[in-house]
Amino acid sequence: MDVFQAFKEEKQKSHKVDAFYTPSKPVSSPSNLRGRDEEIQKILGALTTPGRHCMIYGDRGIGKSSLALSTLEGGRKHQILPEHVFQYRCIKNTTFKDIIEKAALFIDEAYRHNKTETTKKFGARARFLDIFSLEGTREEKITIEKEELTANKAATVLHHLDSVMLIDEFDVVRDDVKHEVAEFVKQLSDASSPFKVLIVGIGSDGAALIAGHQSVIRCMHEIKLPRVEDKYLSEIIESGEAGLGLTFEPAIKNSIIEISSGFPYFTHLLCKESAEEAIRKSADVIDKVIFEQALIVAVKNTEGQLKRCYDLAVTSSRTDMYPKILLSAAKFNNEQFSVKSWIEQIFDDHGLTLTYGSMNNYTGKLIKAERGEILQLVRRGVYKITDPRMPSYILMCHNAVP
Structure with missing residues (x-):
């Protein structure tokens, strides 16, 4: 084998590491999610129950986003959940309009060619959404100024849509936005809407995540995500071993699990750096020498x-x-x-x-x-x-x- 072919094969193998160990992004495939079967069932139960919505909260780095994304993907694949899923990742200056606009624009495009019988107007300036809402056999065009897309109007527009909206990193938004989302969820619930909301965020309890909006608690199934058990962290390691043709020495595997302390982020990070170091050294076994070098790199690459x-x-x-x-x-x-x-x-x-x-x-x-x-x-x-x-x-x- 010449040097070019050897380099190409090493590069291809190193690239495969990202398919198994992903510290920098959430797991989105249900097959790569470990130890969350009970929580998946609870989420699916809430999102398929009339009037119910769902909230996932817990510590940072514990796998909340991975759980949400994997559940939605698996639910769509097995036709448990609707095909249309909207995702929004919040930042500090996120507004309610930012969160809801993608779903509203989807409605706008989906029903743009429908005829209208009546028109409701909210707002008096330009930049309107011309949204068609179907209610039985009656078609209704609702013209809404984008800046006026409030909880009440959004619920009116979206409550017939069979879909799920994932709102991630919800903890960072202002309390007034949390209250608006809570009011939106409450109105959807009161209408037994098929449009479902899945909220994800860091928090010690669900009430803090929705800024204490008491009226929405009855319709929001709260899931506090615990740390991942050691046996499932071990499965993360073993999945990469099988897929990459590598072997972690038992002592190294134990060290990774001990350091991780129930946080899959650290398991993915340490495994990724160890696997890439082994590939660079053309080694099949991750021993103490390789792991020590991987630790140094992992410390540098931590959040x-x-x-x-x-x-x-x-x-x-x-x-x-x-x-x-x-x-x-x-x-x-x-x-x-x-x-x-x-x-x-x-x-x-x-x-x-x-x-x-x-x-x-x-x-x-x-x-x-x-x-x-x-x-x-x-x-x-x-x-x-x-x-x-x-x-x-x-x-x-x-x-x-x-």
């Missing part, structure tokens, strides 16, 4: 928010204590921990005996913005790491040190 927060927390010209005490904090796996338990863990990990006074000095800094607010005070003498993904990143940084 920027985690890197910045950790770097702010540990940067100090006078002491190297911050990485040590944060490593011990990470051992609590983002559970709340007392200062007493933390001191004991630091002694077990590093053989260091710290006083309550010295710990107060460290914690006082780690809860501040200039230190990345990496730590959160739960109550007097009890703390937790603010970002639930941070313990995994800390463990990864620790293991990446030669």
Whole structure:
């Protein structure tokens, strides 16, 4: 085999890694989703029940978007859910019109050639949507100014459409937008509309995600997504092994699962970097040497928010204590921990005996913005790491040190 053919085959094999390990994007194929069968059934149940809609919430990086996309794809493929699915990923300045406009424009195109009997006008200026709504045998043209596409008018336009709308990263929008979406969902529910809404966002409870809009809670099935069990993280690794012709040594597989702490993001990231490093070295087995190099690359390629927060927390010209005490904090796996338990863990990990006074000095800094607010005070003498993904990143940084 000449050098060009060898390079081509290596490149093709490396490209296949992205088919199995995808830390940078959600899983969209049901066959690649692991450990979420119960949640899939709940989502399908809600979206096929008259008057019901669905909300998925939980920690960042836990697989909420992957669950939503895979469920919708599988539901369409097996003709459980309607063919038309609209997706919108929110940003901070997202408006209600931004979220709903794609579905409204779809209606506009779908019924553009229908004849009209009556016309309702909302708004008096230019830039109108000429939307046709079918109700039994009667056709009605509704002319709506785009800037006036409110919850009430959107529900009037869309409530006959058999479709699903996925609203992702809903936690970042303003409360007034959350209230508008909640009102839209409520009106769809009251009308037993076939148009369904699936909301996805970061949150500790469903009420926070919809800004406490109580009237929509009765029609919104809430799913709090837990961390993925270790056996399903193992399946993610094994799927790539089979597809790529690679083998992770048992100790390496255990390290990946331990670092991941139930977050599939880290499993995908570590497996991707390990697989690509093995391919570069023409190796079939991912051993300690390959994994150590992959860890270094994975730390560099981790989401920027985690890197910045950790770097702010540990940067100090006078002491190297911050990485040590944060490593011990990470051992609590983002559970709340007392200062007493933390001191004991630091002694077990590093053989260091710290006083309550010295710990107060460290914690006082780690809860501040200039230190990345990496730590959160739960109550007097009890703390937790603010970002639930941070313990995994800390463990990864620790293991990446030669």
